[in-house]
Amino acid sequence: MPTERYYVTTPIYYVNDRPHIGHLYTTTVADVLARYHRLKGDDVFFLTGVDEHAAKVSDAAAERGLTPQQWADQNAAVFQETFARLQMTNNDFVRTSQERHKAKVTAYVAALLKSGDVYAGEYEGWYDAGQEEYVTDSKAQEYGFKSPINGKPLVRKKEKNYFFKLESYREAVATAIRAGEFSVRPEARCNEILNRLAEAKDVPISRTGTGGWGIPVPGDPDQTIYVWIDALFNYLTYVDTPERRPYWEAGVTNLIAKDILWFHAAIWPALLLALKKCPGYEWVRLPRGVYAHSFWISEGQKMSKSLGNFVDLARIDHYISTFSLDALRYFLATQGPLGTTDADFAEAKFIEVYNTDLANTLGNCFSRISNMTNRYFAGRVPSPAAAVAESQPYGHGAEEALAAFTKALEGIDLAGGGAAAQGLIRSIDNYIEQTAPFKLAKDAANLPRVGTILYHCAEAMRIASLLLWPVIPHKCEEIWRRMGLDYAQQMQASAGRGQLAQWCQWGQLQPGATIAQGDPLFPRYQAPK
RNA sequence: GCCGACAUAGCUCAACUGGUUAGAGCGAGGGAUUCAUAAGCCCUAGGUUGGUGGUUCGAGUCCACCUGUCGGCACCA
Incomplete structure (x- = not known):
């Protein structure tokens, strides 16, 4: 199977901000997608970072008696450390003040000036x-x-000011959107863009009086390239090297929030089409698409500075220490505002989802399996030799779960992916109920059948753990450790890439392998009274 | 203000181009169990499909108006 490349980005975050749930959300969605594609075997490039050249950054720096660069360094580090601590698997971290970015942006704008698509x-x-x-x-x-x-x-x-000839590209962008060459999703956002595109005018892309913070317009140092143009180009500058260019050529998926859709769905593709016409940039292509999610609200209320109700780092850390990092990832991924409506980050809802999906379903099911295996088979996976009537359709369930999961993830439907994995685990619970191995085990003559049942349970759990890995990697790796599976090591040995389809084939679990008991994967949460 | 979407059980959402008793998950209530994190499994939800009027043999599904929510027009993940 040929290697597919997958390139996914988050917006680069405004460096004056402190990280909050919004930044974490977009980055988590990107991380889940990146992990999914790596697990599948794709060659993935996942990019996030910070946007530094805003006028307010130099203002904020001046207030503190710092240079803009010093201030940006401090704040960029907070983002970088936060994402590292939350184990995001981004392959690089954009800082627009870095030379490698600035030099490329300068070159792009110079080319556009020369072609006439940027004019004074x-x-x-x-x-x-x-x-x-x-x-x-x-x-x-x-x-x-x-x-x-x-x-x-x-x-x-x-x-x-310098302007970009957006007007001359609006038709080409609209055509690319309609043809699906450049997808704007969710679909409801498409019409917004197409309507607005029809009336798009040329846009200014430079300003003056920035005090030297930012990227000068080539040939006119009094003018600074507008920060959002500077920022948009990050998706290209960081892969515009001989080694990374194949990622660009595979087509980038730009994940954003709905507020910055216009830039990403209209101006950005237009800029790329313009650049593509310049000598030496023939390889530039449109992104595969842009996906605009909605916002989180907090406990039913819009987050705002005046209310001071942002889900900030302190609150994020509270959830991680109380429920685990994976629990937070699961909540964000499956309950998040991927559609066109906002989602509520509410503690009661978090607890409900945590207990239902993670403690009661996944964690408890794993406990049932590991406990029975230890009790009846001394912790060794039994052989599935004996026939058990209810087992016939069982491998199908795993196949269907994989198919549903894959379809969902390809469509950036993380809730659907989670539901597919949950469904498989629920089917294990059902199967245990139907076959009642704990009853059969009371008569030693039935042990071969009990063995078959437990084998099937463990095998389905193995597959479920593969499907859940992109969302809750750490807990799934814990399951693998307890079951003696080495997927993590295999991925590490192949540049992070897995073989999801092969690994999910039914019947690979080896009889005789150990299933260790251990602490509950997700202890049920009881609210303190 | 202008333009556009949506408004379905307590919550989150389904119902292809209008057509049998409007579905699912969570929550809630009840039941039989015990391998398991008092978890899991089974049964139960009778919601005037936001309101009013209209088109039609027949409308969540089409039209008009009203109310509400959200989005775009106006730099915030």
């Missing part, structure tokens, strides 16, 4: 001198053409 123009708008920023016409009207901060009149100001 004039921007005119209402300018707030005190804030040193433009306000939109509608805002200006709303404010009565006075600064909302100091009440001084806004001034009409004209300024030289």
Whole structure:
């Protein structure tokens, strides 16, 4: 089977922020997808990072008596350390202040200037001198053409700016979207973009007065490339090397939140189409697609600074220490706002999902199997030689679970993937109920049949653990350790790649292998009273 | 304000182009069990499908209006 390449990204996060559930969510979804594709055997590149060149970054630095770079270094480190601590498997970490990024962006913009798709123009708008920023016409009207901060009149100001010819590409982008060459999902977002694209105008891509923080427009050092253009290019700059270019050519999947869809679904593909026309950039192609999830709300309320109810690092750590990192991943992945509606991060809901899916279903089922194996077969996987009527369709269940799981994950349906694995585990519980091995075991003559039953249970659990690995890798690796399975080692030995399809074939569990008992994988959570 | 989507059992969601008694998971209630983390398994949900009016032999499924939620127009994962 030829190696497929898979390239997935998160947005690069605004470096002035402190990491919170939103950053963690997008990164977790990307991590699950990256792990899934590696498990499948794909050659994966997973990229996340921080966006550093905003004017407010240099403002924040100045307030603290730091250089923008020092301030950015500090904050970038917080993101980097957080993701490392949460065991994200990103292959690199973008920092837009790094030379490798800046040099490429400069080259791209130079090429676009040369081709004429970026041109010098004039921007005119209402300018707030005190804030040193433009306000939109509608805002200006709303404010009565006075600064909302100091009440001084806004001034009409004209300024030289560089523009990108978005207008000349809107048709090509729309065509690519309609043809499925560049997918915008969830589907409901597609129409939003197509409608807006029809009226898209050229967009300014530079500004002045940034005090040297940012990437200068080539040939015009007074102008700085707008931070969001700078940021969008990260997906390309970090793989624009001879070794990494194949990842780009495989087509990137840009995971984002809904608020930045316009940039990613309209401006970004248009920029790439423009760049592709430049000499030396013929290899540039459109992303495979962009996927825009919605937001988390907190305990039923929108998260906002004024309410101070962000699910922040302290709260995230509370969940990890109380329930485990995998439990948090499971909740985010299966209950998250992947669709067009927001999802609620609520403690009661977290506990419910944790107890139902992880403690009562997965953890308990594993305990039943390991306990019976130890009690009746001294902890050794028995042979499935004896016939058991109810076992006939059993291998099918695992096959179906794999098929459903694969279909879900390919469609970025993490809840569906979780449900497929849960279904397989529930079928084990059902099977134990139907065959009642614990009753049969009371008569030694039945032990061969008990052996077959327990073999099937353990075998199905083995497959379920493979399906669950992308979401709850650490607990699944614990299952593998207890069952003497070496998938983790095999993956490590092959550059992180697994063989999901082969490993999920029924009947690979070796009779005689040890199944160790141990502490509950997910202890049931009892709320303190 | 303008444009667009959606509004189904306590919660989260299903029901292809309109057609038999509107389904599932969670939660809740009941039952038979005991290998297991008082977990698992089985049974039970009678919700005027947001409201009003209309089209049709027949409408969650089409139309109009109303109410509400969300999204886009207006830089926040």
